[in-house]
Amino acid sequence: MVDYSEDNKAMGSSTGQGSADDPAYTIEQALSNLQQTDDPSARYYAAWWIGRFRVNEPTAIEALLTALEDESDRSPDGGYPLRRNAAKALGKLGDVSVVPALIHALNCSDYYVRESSAQSLEMLGDERAIPGLIRLLDGGVEAAQQVEGKPHLSEPYEAILEALGTLQAKNAVSLIEPFVNHFVPKVQFAAARALYQLTENPIYGERLVKALQETTLQVRRSALMDLGAIGYLGAVDAIANTLAENSLKLISLKGILEHHLTQQPIKQELDDDLVHLMNVMDSLL
Amino acid sequence: MEDQDIQSLIERVHKADSAVKLLTAVRSLASSGHQKAIPILIEALGYNNPGAAVAAVEGLINLGDMSVPYLLEQIDGYNYGARAWATRALAGIGHPSALDHLQEAALTDFSMSVRRSAAKGLGYIGWSKLSGLKVAEGQKKAIETLFKVLDDPEWVVRYAAVVGLQNLAVSLDEKSLVKSIFERLEQQLETESELGVCARIQLALQEIEVLGGKI
Numbered sequence: 001m002v003d004y005s006e007d008n009k010a011m012g013s014s015t016g017q018g019s020a021d022d023p024a025y026t027i028e029q030a031l032s033n034l035q036q037t038d039d040p041s042a043r044y045y046a047a048w049w050i051g052r053f054r055v056n057e058p059t060a061i062e063a064l065l066t067a068l069e070d071e072s073d074r075s076p077d078g079g080y081p082l083r084r085n086a087a088k089a090l091g092k093l094g095d096v097s098v099v100p101a102l103i104h105a106l107n108c109s110d111y112y113v114r115e116s117s118a119q120s121l122e123m124l125g126d127e128r129a130i131p132g133l134i135r136l137l138d139g140g141v142e143a144a145q146q147v148e149g150k151p152h153l154s155e156p157y158e159a160i161l162e163a164l165g166t167l168q169a170k171n172a173v174s175l176i177e178p179f180v181n182h183f184v185p186k187v188q189f190a191a192a193r194a195l196y197q198l199t200e201n202p203i204y205g206e207r208l209v210k211a212l213q214e215t216t217l218q219v220r221r222s223a224l225m226d227l228g229a230i231g232y233l234g235a236v237d238a239i240a241n242t243l244a245e246n247s248l249k250l251i252s253l254k255g256i257l258e259h260h261l262t263q264q265p266i267k268q269e270l271d272d273d274l275v276h277l278m279n280v281m282d283s284l285l
Numbered sequence: 286m287e288d289q290d291i292q293s294l295i296e297r298v299h300k301a302d303s304a305v306k307l308l309t310a311v312r313s314l315a316s317s318g319h320q321k322a323i324p325i326l327i328e329a330l331g332y333n334n335p336g337a338a339v340a341a342v343e344g345l346i347n348l349g350d351m352s353v354p355y356l357l358e359q360i361d362g363y364n365y366g367a368r369a370w371a372t373r374a375l376a377g378i379g380h381p382s383a384l385d386h387l388q389e390a391a392l393t394d395f396s397m398s399v400r401r402s403a404a405k406g407l408g409y410i411g412w413s414k415l416s417g418l419k420v421a422e423g424q425k426k427a428i429e430t431l432f433k434v435l436d437d438p439e440w441v442v443r444y445a446a447v448v449g450l451q452n453l454a455v456s457l458d459e460k461s462l463v464k465s466i467f468e469r470l471e472q473q474l475e476t477e478s479e480l481g482v483c484a485r486i487q488l489a490l491q492e493i494e495v496l497g498g499k500i
Contacts, residue, residue, distance in 0.1 A: 254440070257480075258481050261481070270484065270487060278485055281485075285441075
C-alpha cells in the first residue's frame, strides 16, 4: 500500500527552504542541495522533491545513488533518513539502471530504507529484484514478528509481498502462502493480493472481498485499493456495497475495468461483465 | 404521519448528542417522507457528519421536487460542505430549476466529487416539468455545459460527463442534438487519455446507436 502521508511529512519538514509550490525552488537548486553535504535537512528535502517532481536526469540519478549510501544523516535510533528519501525517489524516476543499488539497499540495517527500496523495486518492475526480496522472507511467518519497542515487524512484509506479486515471482508462491494467516491484517491482504496476481486463483480475490466487511474503515479502504490493483472482477458488487467513500470505490472499479481492457482491444464489443461494472460505476457518481 | 410524530423526529435530530445518535435520528427523519422534514434535513447537510449528510441527501432525493425550492433557497451563502451535499441532492432530484446551479457546480466547483455528481445530474433532468420553449433552451444549455466538462482535468468528472451525455442522448427526440452528442463523444475518444473513460465513451456510443436508432 502506497503511503501518501510520507510525502506530507517531507513537505512538513521543508519549512524555510522552499516548499513544493514555491517557484523559487528550481531543479537546479534541488540538484545542488542534494549534492551538498553541509545542510542535511536541505539535502533530505531535495531528495524528496526530485522524486515528487520526477526530475529524471543523469545528475539527479547519480546524486540519489550517492545519497543512498549516505552515512552522515542519522536519526536518533540509528536510521538513515536521507537514504529513505533517496530510495523512494529512485523508484519514481523509472530508470532501471538503479535496480542493483536498490537491491543492495534491501540489506540496509534501517527498516524504512528496506521498505522504501522494496516499494521502489516494485514500481520499477524489474525482475532482477526477486531473489533479494525473497531473501527478506527468510524464516517465514515465524520470523515475521513485531520488533520490540518499534511500531513495525522485523521486515517490511507488506511491501515485500506486494512487490513479489507485481514482479510475477511465480517461484515465491509457496513462500508467500503462509502469510495469508499472518496476525497483521495488512500483511494478510498483501499476501492475498500477491497470490492472486501470481495464480489468479479466486480464493485470494475472495479473501480481499471479505476484507471489505472489516469493521475499520482504513482496512476497507486498503482492500478497495488492492482489489483495484489486481483487477478482481468478482469483487464489483461487493465494492459497490462496502461502507467507504464513493470516490475510492470509483478508483477501485476503474482499476478493475482498466485491468481487463488491457487484455482486450478497446474497439471490440464490451463484454457483459464490463458493462455491468460500468453501470455500477455510473450509480456511484 | 401525524404532525406530532414528525415533531418528535425533528426533536431527536436537535437533541442528538453523539455522532451515532445524530446519524440514526437523521435517518429516521429522512425516511418519514414528510415535507416538514425538509428544512431539518437541509440543516443536517451542514453538521459536518458525513453519515448524517448521506442519509439527509437520500431523504431529500426521495422527497423529490418538494425539496427543490428549499435547497435552492438555502444553497447560497451556505458553508462549503453543505453546499456540496445540497448540489448532490439537486443532481439526484433532477428538477429543471436547478439547471443553473448544476451548470455552475459542474464547471467551477473545486471539489471533483461535486463536479462529478453535478455533471451526471445535468444528464438526468426531468424536462417534462418545463414548458415547450424552455425545454429546447435548457437541453442545449445542459449539452453545451457537458461538452465543456469533457475537458475537466479529473478522469472521474469526464466519466460523469459521458454518463450524463449518454442519458441525454437516449432521452432526447431532437435528432440534431443526439447527433451532436454522438459526434462529440467520438471526437473525445480520439483524445481521451484514460482507458477507463475511453471504455465508458465506447459504451455510450453503443447505447446511443442501439436505443436511439436515430443517427
